[in-house]
Amino acid sequence: MASRAKATIFDIAREAGVSKSTVSLVLQGSGLIRPETAVKVRKAIEDVGYVYNRGAANLRKAHSNVIGMVINDLTNPFFAELAVGMERVFQSAGIVPFIANTAENPVRQEEVLKSLMEQGVAGLIVSPARGTTPGAFRRLETAGVPIVFAMRRLPESRIPVIAPDNHRGAYLATAHLIGKGHRRLVFFGGSPDLVVYHERLGGFREACETLGIAARDVLIIEGETSRKGGIACLETALTMAEPPTAALCFNDAVAFGALLALRKRGLEPGADFAVVGFDDVVEAEHYMPALTSVAVDSAGLGERAAHVMLKMIQSRTTRAEDHIGAVNLVVRESCGPDRRTRNRPAGPGVTV
Amino acid sequence: MASRAKATIFDIAREAGVSKSTVSLVLQGSGLIRPETAVKVRKAIEDVGYVYNRGAANLRKAHSNVIGMVINDLTNPFFAELAVGMERVFQSAGIVPFIANTAENPVRQEEVLKSLMEQGVAGLIVSPARGTTPGAFRRLETAGVPIVFAMRRLPESRIPVIAPDNHRGAYLATAHLIGKGHRRLVFFGGSPDLVVYHERLGGFREACETLGIAARDVLIIEGETSRKGGIACLETALTMAEPPTAALCFNDAVAFGALLALRKRGLEPGADFAVVGFDDVVEAEHYMPALTSVAVDSAGLGERAAHVMLKMIQSRTTRAEDHIGAVNLVVRESCGPDRRTRNRPAGPGVTV
DNA sequence: GCCTATAAATGGAACGTTCCAATAAATCAA
DNA sequence: TTGATTTATTGGAACGTTCCATTTATAGGC
Numbered sequence: 001m002a003s004r005a006k007a008t009i010f011d012i013a014r015e016a017g018v019s020k021s022t023v024s025l026v027l028q029g030s031g032l033i034r035p036e037t038a039v040k041v042r043k044a045i046e047d048v049g050y051v052y053n054r055g056a057a058n059l060r061k062a063h064s065n066v067i068g069m070v071i072n073d074l075t076n077p078f079f080a081e082l083a084v085g086m087e088r089v090f091q092s093a094g095i096v097p098f099i100a101n102t103a104e105n106p107v108r109q110e111e112v113l114k115s116l117m118e119q120g121v122a123g124l125i126v127s128p129a130r131g132t133t134p135g136a137f138r139r140l141e142t143a144g145v146p147i148v149f150a151m152r153r154l155p156e157s158r159i160p161v162i163a164p165d166n167h168r169g170a171y172l173a174t175a176h177l178i179g180k181g182h183r184r185l186v187f188f189g190g191s192p193d194l195v196v197y198h199e200r201l202g203g204f205r206e207a208c209e210t211l212g213i214a215a216r217d218v219l220i221i222e223g224e225t226s227r228k229g230g231i232a233c234l235e236t237a238l239t240m241a242e243p244p245t246a247a248l249c250f251n252d253a254v255a256f257g258a259l260l261a262l263r264k265r266g267l268e269p270g271a272d273f274a275v276v277g278f279d280d281v282v283e284a285e286h287y288m289p290a291l292t293s294v295a296v297d298s299a300g301l302g303e304r305a306a307h308v309m310l311k312m313i314q315s316r317t318t319r320a321e322d323h324i325g326a327v328n329l330v331v332r333e334s335c336g337p338d339r340r341t342r343n344r345p346a347g348p349g350v351t352v
Numbered sequence: 353m354a355s356r357a358k359a360t361i362f363d364i365a366r367e368a369g370v371s372k373s374t375v376s377l378v379l380q381g382s383g384l385i386r387p388e389t390a391v392k393v394r395k396a397i398e399d400v401g402y403v404y405n406r407g408a409a410n411l412r413k414a415h416s417n418v419i420g421m422v423i424n425d426l427t428n429p430f431f432a433e434l435a436v437g438m439e440r441v442f443q444s445a446g447i448v449p450f451i452a453n454t455a456e457n458p459v460r461q462e463e464v465l466k467s468l469m470e471q472g473v474a475g476l477i478v479s480p481a482r483g484t485t486p487g488a489f490r491r492l493e494t495a496g497v498p499i500v501f502a503m504r505r506l507p508e509s510r511i512p513v514i515a516p517d518n519h520r521g522a523y524l525a526t527a528h529l530i531g532k533g534h535r536r537l538v539f540f541g542g543s544p545d546l547v548v549y550h551e552r553l554g555g556f557r558e559a560c561e562t563l564g565i566a567a568r569d570v571l572i573i574e575g576e577t578s579r580k581g582g583i584a585c586l587e588t589a590l591t592m593a594e595p596p597t598a599a600l601c602f603n604d605a606v607a608f609g610a611l612l613a614l615r616k617r618g619l620e621p622g623a624d625f626a627v628v629g630f631d632d633v634v635e636a637e638h639y640m641p642a643l644t645s646v647a648v649d650s651a652g653l654g655e656r657a658a659h660v661m662l663k664m665i666q667s668r669t670t671r672a673e674d675h676i677g678a679v680n681l682v683v684r685e686s687c688g689p690d691r692r693t694r695n696r697p698a699g700p701g702v703t704v
Numbered sequence: 705g706c707c708t709a710t711a712a713a714t715g716g717a718a719c720g721t722t723c724c725a726a727t728a729a730a731t732c733a734a
Numbered sequence: 735t736t737g738a739t740t741t742a743t744t745g746g747a748a749c750g751t752t753c754c755a756t757t758t759a760t761a762g763g764c
Binding site: 385389 | 712719
Binding site for chain 1: 721
């Protein structure tokens with residue numbers, strides 16, 4: 001069915017009795033060729049089992065049609081959702097994005113970026129790895145490759161960013177907690193090497209200040225941005241002299257960890273200690289108790305990022321507006337019932 | 353710093369005062385060039401901001417260095433783990449795998465495969481989308497591209513498969529349930545269009561038969577392989593005349609759904625109804641109650657798949673042995689305590 | 705000092721496309 | 735018929751690399 005060596009447009013040309021140029025035209029769907037000829041050529045293509053060589057084509061063509069998606073943690077469902085959103089719009093544009101994972105490792109990110117460049121990508125959507133140095137994208141920028149950052153930004157970069165309104169989200173969540181009567185609050189997880197951390201923490205602080213929480217009652221406990229980190233944060237919070245009664249968590253993973261640690265100690269999340277998450281991953285709704293969280297619409301942000309990228313490519317520019325996505329707090333059960341009419345026995349006591 | 357048009361080896365050659373061939377040799381790390389010359393060339397490369405054009409190179413070279421990873425559901429943490437395992441070994445081989453998502457859609461899969469082929473991939477690791485037609489990979493096979501299936505297989509294909517021992521895993525889990533005293537069992541979730549379904553269901557059935565469960569006491573409820581599916585399965589199970597007391601779930605997502613539905617009804621997972629999952633995703637350990645599940649070591653399977661692929665590429669063959677990975681049951685809390693000495697108040701009552 | 709062996713560097717052809725300019729064929733105006 | 739116009743098709747050069755066969759420089763043997 002297929003000869004040993006891979007077929008080229010010359011083979012097709014011979015098979016169909018036309019010239020290579022004609023075949024090329026057919027391949028590109030040009031309207032210049034006579035319909036009957038096109039049919040003949042297409043049949044030949046089928047017969048010889050031809051596969052288009054995009055590398056060769058890119059040698060002549062201005063731009064390739066691959067877009068790279070560089071993601072810092074594939075394992076986080078949050079980013080998977082982002083990816084799904086992007087793919088939705090790229091698919092309808094007839095392009096297949098290639099995803100590469102950096103596993104939160106700047107060195108790996110360097111390799112990935114290099115590889116993608118060598119492949120001749122038309123554009124890059126990147127959620128930069130933690131600890132990315134400011135110069136990491138210089139190479140790409142001078143090469144004129146359109147880049148957009150998704151979800152995360154770099155300290156002093158001019159690359160357009162698509163991200164949720166972290167400050168506002170944190171403010172909203174904190175205000176909710178305060179509205180529930182909490183007066184001693186803590187921020188769980190994350191660390192200052194992440195711009196997002198400052199944004200969320202900033203919202204938390206602003207809410208505390210403007211809503212009248214005394215500075216000595218607002219606590220901050222850094223930690224890993226994972227379940228494990230959340231568990232650790234809660235442990236240290238509860239061993240304090242005057243423990244807080246509510247936590248805003250850096251993200252849902254941290255929140256899940258906190259919930260878990262609470263349960264382990266025999267405390268009732270929501271009733272004995274309020275926790276709110278950030279990101280509102282699908283799981284949040286299904287947790288026990290269901291997690292109150294700041295929804296950021298990651299799939300929507302993914303779509304937006306893809307659109308911006310498409311626009312940049314087509315207008316061959318490397319600049320674009322930032323886009324800060326709306327957020328909203330979805331209230332579930334992890335901050336306790338609205339009414340203060342609970343009457344349950346005290347938890348079995350703190351055991352550590 | 354960088355001129356407008358992108359630099360080629362000719363530009364480097366001029367800059368360094370050598371020939372293009374010399375530059376090419378340096379690029380390939382050939383030992384033929386004098387060290388001082390190499391240094392000079394490398395400096396020039398840096399100066400002009402050169403980026404290697406792999407497309408052009410592949411025009412001459414036998415094989416490219418891209419490997420594609422085609423995954424049916426990026427959203428499932430299970431597959432993310434698989435991807436992570438693969439990346440680990442590819443990274444140490446100096447190659448960057450490109451991941452593409454098919455979202456369980458055969459049409460999308462077709463596009464993805466086509467795009468990857470055109471890109472000239474050296475090999476493909478694929479977890480085929482549900483409903484993939486038997487001929488979907490013919491094109492690739494005749495083109496001689498090495499392929500390995502991971503986690504899933506196609507009904508009558510000769511492509512090598514790396515997958516867990518689903519049959520044995522299901523057997524183990526079922527035996528555990530029976531050992532706990534359960535006599536009326538159900539299999540939750542999945543549908544017959546998946547080979548994996550038959551394998552797992554087969555193990556379940558065999559265990560029931562050989563361990564003396566009457567045929568009329570083994571139930572099967574098909575459903576989506578998601579939390580939602582699990583919820584639905586449990587609902588229909590409990591409305592039966594003689595409800596089962598234990599379920600083996602198609603995967604952990606289904607199991608989480610079942611656990612959730614149980615809680616919603618005020619039943620205590622483990623005590624009132626036993627559930628065991630399959631895959632042992634990281635989350636299983638952290639669930640409430642912690643989920644007993646069949647561990648398949650997906651990262652390990654990913655590594656194995658990557659190794660097999662590397663071997664195939666280097667020995668330029670398209671055949672390889674299947675590899676069935678060991679599984680083991682990790683017992684946690686979702687099947688109840690070992691001792692039957694529990695004494696807790698009945699749950700707060702069924703509210704739905 | 706000459707010949708040979710080795711080491712280092714080079715020019716040219718090839719890879720599979722696209723695109724432009726040019727040709728061939730068909731149609732039309734006179 | 736002839737020339738002009740439109741419609742289809744075509745050959746050739748170019749894209750940025752690799753690889754082979756040469757050439758040039760360096761060293762070694764006698």
